[in-house]
Amino acid sequence: xxxxxxxxxxxxxxxxxxxxxxxxxxxxxxxxxxxxxxxxxxxxxxxxxxxxxxxxxxxxxxxxxxxxxxxxxxxxxxxxxxxxxxxxxxxxxxxxxxxxxxxxxxxxxxxxxxxxxxxxxxxxxxxxxxxxxxxxxxxxxxxxxxxxxxxxxxxxxxxxxxxxxxxxxxxxxxxxxxxxxxxxxxxxxxxxxxxxxxxxxxxxxxxxxxxxxxxxxxxxxxxxxxxxxxxx
Amino acid sequence: xxxxxxxxxxxxxxxxxxxxxxxxxxxxxxxxxxxxxxxxxxxxxxxxxxxxxxxxxxxxxxxxxxxxxxxxxxxxxxxxxxxxxxxxxxxxxxxxxxxxxxxxxxxxxxxxxxxxxxxxxxxxxxxxxxxxxxxxxxxxxxxxxxxxxxxxxxxxxxxxxxxxxxxxxxxxxxxxxxxxxxxxxxxxxxxxxxxxxxxxxxxxxxxxxxxxxxxxxxxxxxxxxxxxxxxxxxxxxxxxxxxxxxxxxxxxxxxxxxxxxxxxxxxxxxxxxxxxxxxxxxxxxxxxxxxxxxxxxxxxxxxxxxxxxxxxxxxxxxxxxxxxxxxxxxxxxxxxxxxxxxxxxxxxxxxxxxxxxxxxxxxxxxxxxxxxxxxxxxxxxxxxxxxxxxxxxxxxxxxxxxxxxxxxxxxxxxxxxxxxxxxxxxxxxxxxxxxxxxxxxxxxxxxxxxxxxxxxxxxxxxxxxxxxxxxxxxxxxxxxxxxxxxxxxxx
Numbered sequence: 001x002x003x004x005x006x007x008x009x010x011x012x013x014x015x016x017x018x019x020x021x022x023x024x025x026x027x028x029x030x031x032x033x034x035x036x037x038x039x040x041x042x043x044x045x046x047x048x049x050x051x052x053x054x055x056x057x058x059x060x061x062x063x064x065x066x067x068x069x070x071x072x073x074x075x076x077x078x079x080x081x082x083x084x085x086x087x088x089x090x091x092x093x094x095x096x097x098x099x100x101x102x103x104x105x106x107x108x109x110x111x112x113x114x115x116x117x118x119x120x121x122x123x124x125x126x127x128x129x130x131x132x133x134x135x136x137x138x139x140x141x142x143x144x145x146x147x148x149x150x151x152x153x154x155x156x157x158x159x160x161x162x163x164x165x166x167x168x169x170x171x172x173x174x175x176x177x178x179x180x181x182x183x184x185x186x187x188x189x190x191x192x193x194x195x196x197x198x199x200x201x202x203x204x205x206x207x208x209x210x211x212x213x214x215x216x217x218x219x220x221x222x223x224x225x226x227x228x229x230x231x232x
Numbered sequence: 233x234x235x236x237x238x239x240x241x242x243x244x245x246x247x248x249x250x251x252x253x254x255x256x257x258x259x260x261x262x263x264x265x266x267x268x269x270x271x272x273x274x275x276x277x278x279x280x281x282x283x284x285x286x287x288x289x290x291x292x293x294x295x296x297x298x299x300x301x302x303x304x305x306x307x308x309x310x311x312x313x314x315x316x317x318x319x320x321x322x323x324x325x326x327x328x329x330x331x332x333x334x335x336x337x338x339x340x341x342x343x344x345x346x347x348x349x350x351x352x353x354x355x356x357x358x359x360x361x362x363x364x365x366x367x368x369x370x371x372x373x374x375x376x377x378x379x380x381x382x383x384x385x386x387x388x389x390x391x392x393x394x395x396x397x398x399x400x401x402x403x404x405x406x407x408x409x410x411x412x413x414x415x416x417x418x419x420x421x422x423x424x425x426x427x428x429x430x431x432x433x434x435x436x437x438x439x440x441x442x443x444x445x446x447x448x449x450x451x452x453x454x455x456x457x458x459x460x461x462x463x464x465x466x467x468x469x470x471x472x473x474x475x476x477x478x479x480x481x482x483x484x485x486x487x488x489x490x491x492x493x494x495x496x497x498x499x500x501x502x503x504x505x506x507x508x509x510x511x512x513x514x515x516x517x518x519x520x521x522x523x524x525x526x527x528x529x530x531x532x533x534x535x536x537x538x539x540x541x542x543x544x545x546x547x548x549x550x551x552x553x554x555x556x557x558x559x560x561x562x563x564x565x566x567x568x569x570x571x572x573x574x575x576x577x578x579x580x581x582x583x584x585x586x587x588x589x590x591x592x593x594x595x596x597x598x599x600x601x602x603x604x605x606x607x608x609x610x611x612x613x614x615x616x617x618x619x620x621x622x623x624x625x626x627x628x629x630x631x632x633x634x635x636x637x638x639x640x641x642x643x644x645x646x647x648x649x650x651x652x653x654x655x656x657x658x659x660x661x662x663x664x665x666x667x668x669x670x671x672x673x674x675x676x677x678x679x680x681x682x683x684x685x686x687x688x689x690x691x692x693x694x695x696x697x698x699x700x701x702x703x704x705x706x707x708x709x710x711x712x713x714x715x716x717x718x719x720x721x722x723x
Contacts, residue, residue, distance in 0.1 A: 051571055088506040
């Protein structure tokens with residue numbers, strides 16, 4: 001199991017934001033996490049990445065607890081928000097920095113960025129700008145590319161489709177699928193776009209008020225089922 | 233309308249995170265503010281006596297007047313370096329039915345109540361009361377004071393106008409500083425005496441108070457200049473001096489030799505160079521090199537030991553203290569990025585250490601000329617250098633783990649209290665008192681030289697065991713990482 005969550009609880013004073021008895025993510029799975037605002041998606045991701053201390057319970061990655069451990073960082077790529085970008089670097093410098101940490105040569109980096117060229121749409125590289133001066137959408141593209149740069153076994157993305165234009169959303173969808181198919185990458189993404197997430201992911205987990213309320217394999221009827229679920 | 237805008241400004245200041253400090257910090261800050269205010273007031277109160285002693289053949293008022301032009305020139309230069317443009321968020325008002333000229337007047341007038349404009353009143357008012365009023369009467373004295381205020385405001389608006397045009401070009405500032413320095417030199421060589429001019433000009437004002445019309449007209453002039461410029465450029469992208477210059481990425485190749493730690497250092501150097509706050513902090517650190525002059529030129533201090541140790545620690549460690557107090561908060565905007573990447577905390581801490589050490593060595597070399605004040609000064613500074621490297625660097629890292637406030641890097645660092653917590657003040661105590669405590673027993677035994685050696689020896693011990701100490705600091709940072717990361721995520 002690439003990720004195993006057991007009795008995971010995060011509570012702030014009196015409100016419980018995440019309460020998950022059990023969640024298993026096998027290598028090679030693609031999982032979409034859906035849920036309304038405040039359902040605890042981002043907090044769950046932060047606990048998977050050891051950025052928030054769980055009130056109770058443990059997260060293990062390949063049977064090793066993620067807390068105070070560096071091992072998982074070598075095979076896990078992630079992009080949750082702008083806090084994951086070093087925004088005073090140019091995109092090239094940022095990719096170089098991340099690549100260096102994973103021992104990639106400049107050639108490797110170029111080769112691995114090649115599939116992203118469509119998504120970048122000529123607006124990311126050689127722009128002579130710092131990341132902080134890019135638009136939100138383009139910052140997101142930089143973050144996703146950096147997260148996938150090392151060809152991690154596990155890729156965690158928080159709302160990757162948000163802030164992207166329609167063409168970019170479709171390109172990203174195809175890109176994520178091919179990363180999964182070509183490198184067997186395990187995907188864990190959250191999204192508010194039900195149709196995109198059902199197209200990319202083979203398994204959908206619905207989170208509500210911090211708890212898993214449904215966990216299902218994607219079929220032809222999943223999108224309808226989800227729409228029915230979220231219609232109030 | 234003006235009232236509403238003022239009210240909103242007040243709310244903005246009141247509700248800014250910088251204002252929400254703990255009571256302890258407020259008390260300490262209040263103490264510092266009162267302390268410095270008292271120094272300025274005392275300066276104003278006694279300067280007529282000092283001036284009468286130094287220049288016995290002219291009246292204190294005349295002597296005071298003779299320095300005023302230089303004062304205003306220096307004021308202008310330091311504004312170029314330190315003062316930020318008043319950033320009133322007028323963007324939310326631009327699409328509302330508010331008259332444009334009101335907004336512009338507000339932006340401009342809002343810049344007047346600031347530390348830069350009102351600080352010197354603390355000197356001018358006591359001096360006026362003690363020296364000007366008895367000679368010239370209260371009416372003329374008030375005109376004199378008003379002219380000084382007007383000149384201050386003129387400087388204020390000159391700065392705003394030029395800084396808007398030129399962004400903050402360090403070359404211009406340097407040029408200006410050189411011109412002022414040159415004028416001072418000419419004055420000293422008695423080629424062209426600006427002091428004479430100043431004395432005559434302000435003397436004339438005291439005789440013929442209607443002359444105040446001149447600064448008044450000048451003020452109206454620069455104000456209108458600003459007003460017209462802003463009226464023509466009332467677009468957010470033109471007002472906010474945020475020009476996206478084209479940049480070239482760079483690779484600090486020589487640092488690659490140091491492996492991942494070297495890359496972290498390169499990253500940090502770029503951080504310093506590409507943000508306003510750390511950059512202005514480097515500049516302030518450069519000025520602090522001259523801090524020693526205040527003490528070394530005074531015989532009382534030069535004969536003692538304790539004060540010199542304090543100065544030595546401070547002078548050789550200033551850049552480290554300045555920079556280190558905000559470790560790791562400098563990286564608060566991307567702390568999550570560092571935590572999820574394969575970077576060990578030990579590497580991270582070591583990178584900081586390896587930035588501290590060269591900064592201390594560099595400053596120590598730059599301040600070697602202080603040896604001219606005696607070998608004692610040299611010995612103390614060298615010992616302080618070793619102590620700073622061995623012990624104080626670790627103390628800085630120890631307190632670093634207490635910084636959990638997000639740091640805003642986009643503003644200058646002068647008078648910037650954003651992100652300053654109580655730990656910064658607490659941190660100074662062991663760093664300064666520690667060395668004095670080591671030295672004192674030897675001083676009591678009347679072998680002060682041995683005290684200096686003990687200082688260096690303690691530092692050397694710290695250097696020998698730096699790996700173990702850094703591991704401990706890494707452990708500490710690791711233990712506190714959730715608290716830090718959560719704090720940094722709060723905007």
